[in-house]
Amino acid sequence: MTRTILVAGTASHVGKSTVAAGLCRHLADRGVDVAPFKGQNMSNNARAVLAADGDAEWGEIGVSQYVQARAARVTPTTDTNPVLLKPRGDGESQLVVHGEAVDDVEAGDYYETHWERARDAAADAYRRLAAAHDVVVAEGAGSVAEPNLRHRDIANVETARFADADVLLVADIERGGAFASIVGTLELAPDDVVERMVGVVITKFRGDRSLLDPAIETVEDRTGVPVVGVLPYDDPGLPAEDSVSLPDDEGVRGDDDGVPDGRAVTVGVPRLPRVSNATDLEPLARVPGVRVAYLPPSASLDGVDAVVVPGTKNTVDDLLALRETGFDAALAAFDGPVVGICGGYQLLGERIENAHVEGTGDRRVVDGIGRLPVATTFSADKRVEAVTRAVSGAGPLSGASGTVSGYEIHMGDTHALAPVDRPVGPESAAVGDVAGTYLHGLFENRTMREAFVEAVYDAAGRTRPERDGGRRSPYDAAAALVRDHVDASVIDLG
Incomplete structure (x- = not known):
């Protein structure tokens, strides 16, 4: 019989995704x-995976x-996240x-109109997973104790019931008030x-573990539920589920790699109001000497060596938001390497046709x-597919070769208005x-990654530091956190 453990939380962003990945x-x-x-996720950081149900070959799931699935060494399918809500702004998803x-x-x-269908979809997907695997590690969302949502x-709640799951409650002590939250x-x-x-x-404890003993004893006596683990503060480097995990305005990632600032380069990333798939930038932040700076639309590009414009859930409105602050003009005048990904690619073009502007109809x-010199024409069709593209190398990606793999999730078709190079397949x-x-x-x-970083260093006129001989696997790091700091009787479910 399949065993299921639900990793639930006292709140959002307490470490559920890390614990679930480590357990997998x-x-x-x-x-x-x-x-x-x-069962249900809310995130604009999505991936294209094989569809487990329906007529389409590919579908979307949340990045976590x-x-x-990668941590579990299984092929991800839409059954791992059967219901996904992708926020569009103004309370709509x-x-x-x-x-x-x-x-x-x-x-x-x-x-009112979709919840029962969504609940049935989640239950059906769970049953297929349970029939195919010995253990299912389910992740909850937000808090497990919202009286208005229960x-x-x-x-x-529904997952705990239809999966007959054991529940592991996760609380973040770094925020303060963890024991009251529990x-x-x-x-x-x-x-x-x-x-x-x-x-x-x-999770996220810094200091002497024994200092928590009196509080743990109080909580256990009061609730009857044991505290089975205290995880030290350590970021394994897993992709973040949503933009809440991005640094604050003008926050920087990658500045803890030991490379002096004078030998580093800075890649500016505009914090689009409706940013999606911001995880595209995380591999750059892990390169020694590369700082990824998340810039509010009102920020200057002074001190920035390159710009990557990320995806967006609404290209047109984010373009207008950049225009309102003058960031579009700064980007138009920027003379370093620039890469646009998905919606970021669309807004770098000459125009967007058949564009819907929110609030106007x-x-x-x-x-x-x-x-x-490209234009994008929007339509109701949405492309979702994992792809492999031939690389010709051009512009700030000119040092690349061979083939690359990734995924496409977008609406709109982009066509050239004048001759262009095609660095990553026919639509680039x-x-x-x-x-x-x-x-x-x-x-x-x-x-x-290497081609772009080399191009940024060349454009900045700096010498790149010695390359890292290898970083730890984020999956293994998450597993070590769970294995070394959680009671084995709880996590050894096989």
Whole structure:
């Protein structure tokens, strides 16, 4: 019989995804046939994976379940995340069921018109996973104890019930108030979910573990639920689930690599209001000497050596947001390497046709930033597919060769208005030091990452530091956190 453990939380961003990924890798290392699952997710960081249900070959899931499947050493499918909500702004989300976009909904409408379908989709997907694997590691969403949501909480309450899951509660001590959060969560969560609790894991602890003993004893005496682990503060380097994990305005990633600032280069990334798939930048931040600076639209590009414009859930409105602050003009005048990915590629073009502007109902032509001689025409069709592209190398990617792999999730077709190079397959474009592509996961490919970093160093006139001989696997690092700091009787589920 399949065993299921639900990694639930006292709140959002407490470490559930890391614990779930670590548990998946730990069990896989022990020879257990394990698969991840999240009944309902909300994220604009998505991946294209094989569709497990429906007519399409490919579908979308949240990035965390893709990462957890990799940790479990299984092929990710849409069954690992059967319901995905992709926020579009102004309280509206695109609803994706079994990997396929089915509607744009507001929160109230979703619960009124789509919730039962979503719940059934989640239960069906779980049953298929349970039939194919010995253990399912499910991840909850937000808090497991929201009284206003408990009657329609697919990711937590419903999953605990239809999966007959053991529940592991995760609390983040770095935020403060962790012990009160644990007690409050166990007080407010549904009784049948609390009865399934096998333990509490405290994450992101800095200091002497023994200092927590009095508080742990108090919580255990008060609730009857044991604290089965205290994880030290350590970021394994797993891709973040959503933009909440990005640094604050003008925050920088990659500045802890030991490379002096005078030998480093800075890649500026505009924090688009509706940014999606921001995980595309994380491989760059792991390169020694590369600083990835997340810039508010009002920021200057002074001190920036290159720019990568990420994806967006709404190209037109994010373009207008950049125009309102003057960032579009700064980007138009920038003389270093520039790469646009997906929506970032679209807004670098000359124009966007059949563009929908929020709040107007209009369909019209909107001028782009004009860094590439291309135009994008929007339609209702959405492309979702994992792809492999031939590399010709051009512009800031000119040192790349061979083939690269990634995925495409976008609406709109982009065509050239003048001759362009095609650095990454037929829909890409490059002119001078500017390139655009629809390929998400671009910098996960070593040849692309190295070509871009070399181009940035060359343009900056700096000598690149010695390259890192190798970094630890983020999956193994997450597994070590769980294996070394959580009671084996709870996590050895095989």
